[in-house]
Amino acid sequence: MKIHLDTSKCQGHGRCYSLAPELFDCDDLGTAVVIVTGELDDDQLKKATLAASNCPEFAIVIGD
Amino acid sequence: MEHPPVLDFATDFDHTDDAWVADPYPIMEDLRDRCPVAHSERYGGMWAPMTHATVSAIANDTEHFTSRTIIINNGRPGDEAPPAPIGVAPPISSDPPFHELARRLLLPAFAPRPVNALEGFSRELCNRLLDDMGDADVINASLQYTQHIPVGLIAKMVGLPPEDGDLFRSFVHEIIEAVDLPVEERIARFAPIEAYIIKLIEDHRENPADDLITYLLNAEIAGQKLLDEHVFGTIILLIIAGIDTTWSAIGASLWHLAHNPDDLARLVAHPELIPSAIEEFLRAYAPVTMARLVKDDFEFEGCPMKKDDWILLSFPAANRDPEFFENADQVLIDREVNRHAAFGLGIHRCLGSNLARLEMVVAIEEFITRFPKFELADPSAVTFSQGQVRGPRSLPIRILERA
Numbered sequence: 246m247k248i249h250l251d252t253s254k255c256q257g258h259g260r261c262y263s264l265a266p267e268l269f270d271c272d273d274l275g276t277a278v279v280i281v282t283g284e285l286d287d288d289q290l291k292k293a294t295l296a297a298s299n300c301p302e303f304a305i306v307i308g309d
Numbered sequence: 310m311e312h313p314p315v316l317d318f319a320t321d322f323d324h325t326d327d328a329w330v331a332d333p334y335p336i337m338e339d340l341r342d343r344c345p346v347a348h349s350e351r352y353g354g355m356w357a358p359m360t361h362a363t364v365s366a367i368a369n370d371t372e373h374f375t376s377r378t379i380i381i382n383n384g385r386p387g388d389e390a391p392p393a394p395i396g397v398a399p400p401i402s403s404d405p406p407f408h409e410l411a412r413r414l415l416l417p418a419f420a421p422r423p424v425n426a427l428e429g430f431s432r433e434l435c436n437r438l439l440d441d442m443g444d445a446d447v448i449n450a451s452l453q454y455t456q457h458i459p460v461g462l463i464a465k466m467v468g469l470p471p472e473d474g475d476l477f478r479s480f481v482h483e484i485i486e487a488v489d490l491p492v493e494e495r496i497a498r499f500a501p502i503e504a505y506i507i508k509l510i511e512d513h514r515e516n517p518a519d520d521l522i523t524y525l526l527n528a529e530i531a532g533q534k535l536l537d538e539h540v541f542g543t544i545i546l547l548i549i550a551g552i553d554t555t556w557s558a559i560g561a562s563l564w565h566l567a568h569n570p571d572d573l574a575r576l577v578a579h580p581e582l583i584p585s586a587i588e589e590f591l592r593a594y595a596p597v598t599m600a601r602l603v604k605d606d607f608e609f610e611g612c613p614m615k616k617d618d619w620i621l622l623s624f625p626a627a628n629r630d631p632e633f634f635e636n637a638d639q640v641l642i643d644r645e646v647n648r649h650a651a652f653g654l655g656i657h658r659c660l661g662s663n664l665a666r667l668e669m670v671v672a673i674e675e676f677i678t679r680f681p682k683f684e685l686a687d688p689s690a691v692t693f694s695q696g697q698v699r700g701p702r703s704l705p706i707r708i709l710e711r712a
Contacts, residue, residue: 256654256655256658257420257658257662258662259421259662260588262421263666271420272420273416273417273420274413274416274417274420275416275419275420275421275663295645298645298648299588299646299647299648300648301648301649301650301652301654302654302655
């Protein structure tokens with residue numbers, strides 16, 4: 246499982262990089278950036294799912 | 310000019326009505342069940358969607374809805390209203406494609422890193438306010454605490470004299486609360502605000518400083534300096550949007566804790582829950598309702614919307630929709646899944662959301678550290694603001710325990 250971020254949907258709410266700073270960061274405009282682009286281990290998957298389920302814009306999908 | 314009381318919110322909606330101001334949540338719930346997009350002939354014609362789906366659809370539809378005017382008032386937006394795409398207070402009043410250019414100018418200043426650098430300043434400010442309360446048993450948290458925090462932060466970032474806080478709050482009142490006055494009176498009341506901002510701009514031209522006004526005066530879009538009305542409108546926006554909104558959000562959080570002792574005790578014992586509690590307070594007591602205008606005649610969810618009809622875009626209503634949130638009517642400070650829309654949805658996501666969160670977290674942390682137990686001194690004395698920003702304006706709190 247990997248993190249898929251749709252940057253066209255991201256509006257910079259910042260929920261993902263607040264909840265899972267080990268997986269997400271932001272650029273100078275506050276738009277989300279994925280740090281861990283490869284396969285997620287179990288802990289990372291849990292954190293990534295939490296981040297995805299708090300995104301107001303549905304910009305994050307966890308999948309293959 | 311006073312509107313008559315609302316008899317049925319489905320057909321005669323008015324967000325300035327006393328019943329809505331006192332407690333809008335049961336009204337939202339009732340409307341969701343029988344009329345999810347309420348209507349009114351007031352203010353020249355308005356629609357008020359009450360579900361998350363309809364609020365989200367409109368917030369994301371810049372083709373049929375314009376942000377040209379975002380505060381519903383008696384001034385029917387006609388030929389006199391400032392035109393799109395810039396609008397009166399860019400970028401909140403701007404539509405694509407200009408919106409993105411105006412927004413990109415401001416985003417870096419409000420991104421997490423520069424905002425988080427203000428944490429120390431915020432803590433000092435909060436502690437000074439707490440010190441000033443002395444050893445009084447009853448304090449007014451709205452007047453002595455919450456209203457001063459955003460003023461201090463905005464004054465520092467924008468470059469305003471912090472001692473003019475009362476003046477900024479009076480601007481806020483004239484622009485976003487006194488919406489039911491005749492247009493001529495609204496224009497007359499705006500004159501001193503205009504004079505103040507123009508003076509502020511002149512002062513910054515003569516004495517540049519490390520602040521947002523100086524930044525705006527030097528900023529360029531496509532190699533051109535910003536138009537004077539753009540700089541003016543953005544300064545108005547920064548003052549208006551950053552003050553009573555966060556004042557309301559911090560106040561609503563303290564109001565909740567003052568009458569939910571279990572939640573207060575839990576946060577005192579487990580301060581690591583504060584960030585999720587803040588998100589939940591933002592969801593449940595979202596302070597900000599925006600507005601849009603219908604661009605051209607358009608049918609939305611079976612509603613025959615007419616050009617220039619107002620849309621009241623209630624993020625608070627979206628945040629209480631049980632179709633979208635589990636246990637939407639309950640305030641759960643450890644809620645795990647929380648896609649709340651307190652900062653809006655789509656391209657106009659609140660520019661100051663990082664600053665608002667910083668202020669809220671610091672204000673609550675410092676308050677409950679200093680006063681681990683407190684309660685409402687008189688629940689009936691708590692008053693809420695009227696209009697598109699909702700929060701406690703008088704909040705008497707009795708301190709039960711001090712650190």
